Amino acid sequence: MEKRLPLFLFLSLLILLTWNVCNPRPPVPEGQTTATAGTPDGAAPASAGQPAGIDAFEPVLAGAEERRETLFLGKPDATGAPGGHWRLVVSNKGARLVELDLDGYYQRLGLTDAEKQDPENWSRVVEAASTRNGELGSLLLRTRPSSADFAPAGLDQVLWTMEVLTDAAGEPRGVEWVYDPGRGVRFTKRLTAIPDTYRLRLELELANTGEAEPRSMELTLLPAGCVPQELGDAFYDEPRAIAVGYDEDDDEYRSEWESARSGSDESGTLDVPSPLALVGVHNKYFGFLVSGADDAARSAMVGATYRGVRDEAWLAQNPGEEGDAWRYVVADVNLSLRVPPAGETAAFAFDVFAGPKDPDVLHEAGPAFAEVSRTDLSGFAIFSTIGSFLLVVLRFLHGLVGNWGVAIILLTVCVRIVLFPLNRRSQTAMARYQTKMKRVQPKLNEIKEKYANDPKKLREEQARIMQEERAFPPLGGCLPPFLQIPVFFGLFSALRTAFELRQAPFVSWIDDLSRPDHLFAIDLHIPIYGDLPYFNLLPILMVVLWVVQQMGMPKPADEQAARMQKMMMVMPVFMGIFLYNYAAGLSLYMITQSGLGIIEQRVIKKLWPIDDTELEAAKPKGCGPLSGPMQRLAEKHKAEMERLQKGQPRGGKPQKKKNKRL
Numbered sequence: 001m002e003k004r005l006p007l008f009l010f011l012s013l014l015i016l017l018t019w020n021v022c023n024p025r026p027p028v029p030e031g032q033t034t035a036t037a038g039t040p041d042g043a044a045p046a047s048a049g050q051p052a053g054i055d056a057f058e059p060v061l062a063g064a065e066e067r068r069e070t071l072f073l074g075k076p077d078a079t080g081a082p083g084g085h086w087r088l089v090v091s092n093k094g095a096r097l098v099e100l101d102l103d104g105y106y107q108r109l110g111l112t113d114a115e116k117q118d119p120e121n122w123s124r125v126v127e128a129a130s131t132r133n134g135e136l137g138s139l140l141l142r143t144r145p146s147s148a149d150f151a152p153a154g155l156d157q158v159l160w161t162m163e164v165l166t167d168a169a170g171e172p173r174g175v176e177w178v179y180d181p182g183r184g185v186r187f188t189k190r191l192t193a194i195p196d197t198y199r200l201r202l203e204l205e206l207a208n209t210g211e212a213e214p215r216s217m218e219l220t221l222l223p224a225g226c227v228p229q230e231l232g233d234a235f236y237d238e239p240r241a242i243a244v245g246y247d248e249d250d251d252e253y254r255s256e257w258e259s260a261r262s263g264s265d266e267s268g269t270l271d272v273p274s275p276l277a278l279v280g281v282h283n284k285y286f287g288f289l290v291s292g293a294d295d296a297a298r299s300a301m302v303g304a305t306y307r308g309v310r311d312e313a314w315l316a317q318n319p320g321e322e323g324d325a326w327r328y329v330v331a332d333v334n335l336s337l338r339v340p341p342a343g344e345t346a347a348f349a350f351d352v353f354a355g356p357k358d359p360d361v362l363h364e365a366g367p368a369f370a371e372v373s374r375t376d377l378s379g380f381a382i383f384s385t386i387g388s389f390l391l392v393v394l395r396f397l398h399g400l401v402g403n404w405g406v407a408i409i410l411l412t413v414c415v416r417i418v419l420f421p422l423n424r425r426s427q428t429a430m431a432r433y434q435t436k437m438k439r440v441q442p443k444l445n446e447i448k449e450k451y452a453n454d455p456k457k458l459r460e461e462q463a464r465i466m467q468e469e470r471a472f473p474p475l476g477g478c479l480p481p482f483l484q485i486p487v488f489f490g491l492f493s494a495l496r497t498a499f500e501l502r503q504a505p506f507v508s509w510i511d512d513l514s515r516p517d518h519l520f521a522i523d524l525h526i527p528i529y530g531d532l533p534y535f536n537l538l539p540i541l542m543v544v545l546w547v548v549q550q551m552g553m554p555k556p557a558d559e560q561a562a563r564m565q566k567m568m569m570v571m572p573v574f575m576g577i578f579l580y581n582y583a584a585g586l587s588l589y590m591i592t593q594s595g596l597g598i599i600e601q602r603v604i605k606k607l608w609p610i611d612d613t614e615l616e617a618a619k620p621k622g623c624g625p626l627s628g629p630m631q632r633l634a635e636k637h638k639a640e641m642e643r644l645q646k647g648q649p650r651g652g653k654p655q656k657k658k659n660k661r662l
Contacts, residue, residue, distance in 0.1 A: 073193035083196040092162035095177035096137030130313035147217035184212025198355025224281040224288035226328035238283040241306040241331035245272030260329040267307035276301040277368035293349040303334040376497035386490030405506030412592040429474035431612035513585035538587035543576035545594035552601040
């Protein structure tokens with residue numbers, strides 16, 4: 001099988017290339033659009049609880065039109081203090097944030113200094129999604145049944161009065177929206193930057209103009225609509241809607257999240273303790289998250305839900321792929337507010353995090369924000385703990401060498417060194433077992449021929465020989481692989497979401513350890529598998545090293561084990577197909593792991609041979625199923641029975657017979 005494997009791989013590649021030549025993909029028609037039945041394109045539903053007959057699109061002012069402004073907030077000061085520097089596009093329609101781009105993090109590598117100054121190259125944190133109900137923005141407010149009479153036309157589609165706020169030097173510091181529908185409550189939203197942080201301050205004010213009765217009402221706040229995909233990583237579902245609440249009974253934060261999935265229009269509740277500590281959406285490396293900044297705002301956040309959003313603009317460019325068009329997920333926050341007495345104003349302040357998911361940055365923003373990075377390591381507790389520890393070690397090694405790729409290699413070497421004594425002991429035990437099996441195998445073959453027509457007797461005799469010879473695989477032989485499983489999954493969880501690996505170069509063409517290595521473009525479409533736009537070398541090198549490592553393993557003496565080992569030779573090929581779009585950092589770990597295994601097989605074992613001498617001689621007696629303590633107990637019981645049969649008591653003295661009186 002080993003000799004036919006390269007031929008199998010070559011023929012498979014040849015078949016795929018031939019298929020793509022004979023069956024090219026149809027071109028996408030330019031300008032093709034799709035319309036969704038049931039709702040006119042561009043229409044939006046009325047807000048929750050809106051009375052029937054109210055047109056949600058009727059502007060507040062006759063003839064008024066939507067107006068947009070572009071603002072630059074959070075400009076770094078002369079000291080160069082770290083913090084957010086954003087470009088915001090805001091609109092008076094619905095008092096919404098249309099787009100937010102973050103400076104200091106860029107959409108692609110290799111930019112010049114001049115290109116880095118262009119906001120079009122900055123990383124996008126939120127954008128407006130084109131849905132069948134119109135364009136969806138961020139920081140939208142919607143009415144609910146208890147608040148619909150205060151704003152009969154809704155809040156998310158009407159035109160607000162919008163004013164750009166400036167500082168003493170005339171530089172923009174934020175934006176303010178005001179909407180007074182004439183029903184007794186004036187709504188005000190204000191968005192400003194918090195200097196030297198990655199946070200914005202969102203202020204919501206309800207002013208009773210004298211006509212509204214003080215009472216409770218509910219609104220819905222849409223924090224992020226929508227956070228785009230960062231990488232489209234098959235090993236990390238993004239974006240994710242998340243809610244975090246504080247459990248007072250256990251004195252810890254609890255979170256629940258839901259990711260965007262292909263073909264998923266699901267919606268549901270994010271079930272965490274209330275009032276909520278945080279609600280928002282994040283992708284692999286950036287987040288847009290809202291939390292209460294004062295007691296009033298924190299108490300107002302009483303619940304959160306999620307729902308999938310279909311991107312109609314993407315679907316227009318990719319007709320027929322309706323399932324994949326569900327590219328967004330949003331979280332809605334239920335706000336419980338109270339209308340103040342006449343002439344008074346109720347204010348609520350929220351913090352809006354719009355920045356990188358760097359653990360240090362999230363921790364500085366607050367413990368609730370730090371919970372977001374911990375959810376990326378969610379899974380079995382042991383995997384999360386190991387992953388967090390390995391990330392600490394990885395950062396330490398990077399501090400020594402200054403290259404994340406080299407740090408991953410050093411981390412793999414360290415893990416291998418730590419496990420080497422255990423691996424060595426396991427290999428020695430397995431080698432001695434193989435030696436014993438070579439000696440026992442002729443006896444097994446003889447029994448197999450003798451009882452070829454009696455399977456039951458054959459199994460009994462084989463079991464007897466194995467028990468007499470104590471020819472059982474050592475229990476420690478499986479321990480190292482089991483110990484490496486949590487290490488592997490812990491490191492997998494850590495590396496797949498480590499913010500430090502984003503656009504981190506290694507060598508040559510490997511300029512981003514968070515993505516596949518993309519040696520060169522090939523633009524293939526493989527049936528069942530899907531598109532293959534790039535040729536990735538690292539996964540193929542990973543498969544080759546796996547095969548070489550498998551070929552270097554000792555040949556089992558047992559015939560069944562030998563067949564199993566040959567079958568396992570094909571597994572690396574399937575694993576390579578599954579992991580073809582592996583991030584380069586994860587592939588580098590696997591390549592280093594396999595390379596060290598080959599070095600151990602070919603070099604270390606030659607310089608320091610494994611002692612496969614059989615330590616124990618065959619012990620035909622006392623090696624059966626009643627050996628050891630059980631056998632001694634059985635012998636003692638047998639002696640007791642013999643004494644009782646002879647009329648002796650447990651003490652061993654003869655028992656005198658008593659004469660019966662007639």
